[in-house]
Amino acid sequence: MKSTRRAVLMGLAAVAAPFVAARSWAQGPAPFRFALTPVFLDNDAAVISALRAALAEGMGQDIELVQRRTYQEISGALLDGSVDAAWTCGYPYLQHKAELSLLGVPVWRGQPLYQSYLIVAEDDPATALPDLRGGTHAFSDPDSNSGFLVTASDLARGGKTPDQFFSRVIFTYGHRNVVRSVAGGLTRSGSVDGYVWEALSSAEPDLTARTKVIVRSEWLGFPPMVARADRMDEPSVMACKAALLGLSATAQGREALKLLSLDAIEPAEDALFDGIAARMAVLSGG
Amino acid sequence: MRPLPRFRNLPVTLRVPLVMAGLMILLGFLASQSVLSALGRVQDARLSETARLHVEGLSVALGPSVLRQDVWEVYDILDRARSAYDGQRLLLSIVADERGRILAATDPRRAPVGEEVAGFEAGAVPPDAVRMTGDPVLRVAAPLLFQGRQIGQIVTELDVTDLLAERRNVSIWLLFGNAAATALLAFGGWLAVARILRPVGALVSAMDDSKGAPRPIAETDIPRGDPGLSRLISTYNRMTTAVESRAEAERRLAERERFVSLGRLSSSLAHEVNNPLGGLLNAADTILSYSDRPEVVRQSAELMQRGLSHLRDVTRAILDENRLDRAGQELRPEDYEDLKLLFEPEVASRAQRLHWNVEAGLAGMIGLPAAPVRQIVLNLLLNAGAAAGQHGQVGLNVTAGEGQLLIEITDTGPGLGQADLGRLLASGPLPPGGGVGLRLVHDLVSKLEGEVHHDRVGDKTYIRVTLPLKDASHA
Secondary structure: OHHHHHHHHHHHHHHHHHHHHHHHHOOOOOOEEEEEOOOOOOOOHHHHHHHHHHHHHHHOOOEEEEEOOOHHHHHHHHHHOOOOEEEOOHHHHHHOOOOEEEEEEEEEOOEOEEOEEEEEEOOOOOOOHHHHOOOEEEEOOOOOHHHHHHHHHHHHHOOOOHHHHOOEEEEOOOHHHHHHHHHHOOOOEEEEEHHHHHHHHHHOHHHHHOEEEEEEOOOEEOOOEEEEHHHOOOHHHHHHHHHHHOHHHOHHHHHHHHHOOOOEEEOOOHHHHHHHHHHHHHHHHO | OOHHHHHHHOOHHHHHHHHHHHHHHHHHHHHHHHHHHHHHHHHHHHHHHHHHHHHHHHHHHHHHHHHOOOHHHHHHHHHHHHHHOOOOOEEEEEEEEOOOEEEEEOOOOOOOOOOEHHHHOOOOEOHHHOOOOOOOEEEEEEEEEEOOEEEEEEEEEEEOHHHHHHHHHHHHHHHHHHHHHHHHHHHHHHHHHHHHOHHHHHHHHHHHOOOOOOOOOOHHHOOOOOHHHHHHHHHHHHHHHHHHHHHHHHHHHHHHHHHHHHHHHHHHHHHHHHHHHHHHHHHHHHHHHOOOOHHHHHHHHHHHHHHHHHHHHHHHHHHHHHOOOOOOOEOOHHHHHHHHHHHHHHHHHOOOEEEEEEOOOHHHHOOOEHHHHHHHHHHHHHHHHHHHOOOOEEEEEEEEOOOEEEEEEEEOOOOOOHHHHHHHHOOOOOOOOOOOHHHHHHHHHHHOOOEEEEEEEOOEEEEEEEEEOOOHHHO
16 A cells, blocks of 8 residues: 555656756756756766766856756757757757757767667567558657657658558657667557667666667767857856866766766767758658 | 254263354354454455555546546556556556547556457456455456546556465464364363263263162262252262162061061961861860770861861961062962962951962963962952952952963952052052052062053952063073
8 A cells, every 4th residue: 555655656756747847947046057858868866966066067157957858848948048058869959950059969989979779579570660560659759869750761761651650659758768668568669769778778678678679770960968059159158068078087077977878078060960960851851 | 863862862971062162163163254254354445445546546647648648658657656566466557548448558568558448347346346356366447537527547457366365374274273272172161061060970870870779979979169069969869868768668568568468367367276276175175085985086086187287287378478488489389279278267257259260280380489479469369358348259360371370369349449559550659548568569560570450340350460481490
């Protein structure tokens, strides 16, 4: 019975989660607000705390890490100024390329690139996307590159939309949730960030072991840190950029990077996201 | 129905503990039933509470997601609720929309998204009505309410294997525990009751074992702690003494009855002795007077001889009747002659007619003891003579039947009264007053395993005594 009460509390917490960040937003004089998305980090308190400490140290000011459920919310918050900078995805960056500028891009396993994985349950006989026709599919976010755009653009090449190809499509708003969805059998397949899947395979091997990767996309630009283009000259934004790029130089920064399985954060050019742009073109063209 | 009489035949010292053990077993059974039903109620309440909280909690958490038909959110909440729930009680939770299509389940492989939930509702009950049925998996179905209206449905499978095991364990422990406790208490009870009832057992065996002669219980065996029982046993002891005294008195009475019957004969026997004495004295005078006449002396001497032989016969008959050392002697036809000799003067004194007919020879009397048969016949003859009165008739008819001797005594008297018949024919207690002669006849006949019959035909009373003949070797 005690456990049932706990389950109820968990349920309540899940419902209330989107409002928790809003509460903290109202506090404090004017800390630098850096947005993260659970699409990506999925609420790892240790990671968030380490990252905040490292950034605060690097910037020499208080940092507020703001979490939003979707990339759309992050983009909106960036554009309306309610957050000062954000770690988002290449796809939303390209969607708002005119208004946003790159602060830096993480280096993972030696390069600022990652892949999108198409995963199915461990015992699923499918080996390629066409085998998944008529099944259910989990995307992470409609504005995610690896968690939507890659699979959607692959389908678009065949003249299909996800809703036509799959019997049912759900958005889990979290790469880890995509893995959970496929591992738990809620959907037959899922589109997931390769970096997250790999990180999970060392953090939660039991979870990823119940899934298998059947398709890996080409290497694409890693989700970048961005700020509004018109605010790039603001001291706090510049300090943020410097702190991000200097993370690998400080102990706290390296600790945070280690928790994130990243090597460093380096300056980036738009050309890094050409692959994503090409897929966007396929999707809009299809 | 056979075991019941058998049970009734058991000694009271066994029956009472058995009844007590039976009651203990019944009590143990009822107690076990009550514990099990209480446990069942507790488990049902626990289950019902679990199911209700689960459903209510899910309703609160799932409401908005179900409204939006957000499959992932619903699954996420179910999945996290399941992993947070450590009791493993919830096997499967399914959430369906208001059209009855599954939105998500904790195990989507068993309950895939989009399928009809109806297939999972078989045997499902509302949370408040969930009860242990013996099935290890119970299903609960409840409407998913949000903001006061039903927006879907929750079906949950509860795993009650642990509760069933608990129930089974309790049952086994109760069974063994109660069996042991009952056996122990029944044994203790048996010991206690057997101890309490021991004086009663002693009483019963004292009354049973001694072949009709109750044996008193030793003073040391009387339980002084139990006033009721001790009074009962004291009374019993007094009773046994009274019975002994009565038997002794009866024995003495029987002894005396012989003298009594002789006493009743004494008057006529005195005449019987007196009458020849006059003749004998006359003969003696004649001899004295005519001693010189040899033929007169011879005649008188012969007369004296006959008179003296008669006197000798009478005296011998009296002595025979009176002798105590004749116990082992067998009955002979001569015994009837003796009886006739003794009884005839009685008949003569009342001017009665005697019909004497002894047909049975020695062969018809084999093995019968002389003393009791003589006593029987003499008593009956004396009674018949007394009953017949002046100028009456008395008869004796002794015949040999098939393996038995038949003695029939008749008289023309007014017949036997009810009290006399009671003495002669029954073994009941003697009514007060009256003699013991007829009862003595009854007792003697019984001892010889014979029978007494009474009949009254016309103005004649018939008393028939049948005595079975014994094998000579047994006599």
